[in-house]
Amino acid sequence: MYKDVTGIILSGGTSSRMGANKFLLKVGEITIIERMRDLMQSMFSEIILITNEPTDYKLLMEN
Secondary structure, three states, rough: OOEEEEEEEOOOOOOOOOOOHHHHOEEEEEHHHHHHHHHHHHHHEEEEEEEEHHHHHHHHOOO
């Protein structure tokens, strides 16, 4: 773990080409954003999510 370092996830696109929020798509049994969160939790003491749709991610980031 990186001591006193904050990890930042940027998720602010409009999903215009994909038609759906890529971070909320599942790969296997888990969403892409959950995979990213889990990986980053093992590396950083704090994670900040920057998004234009905070309600989409509220439950995810509370866990």
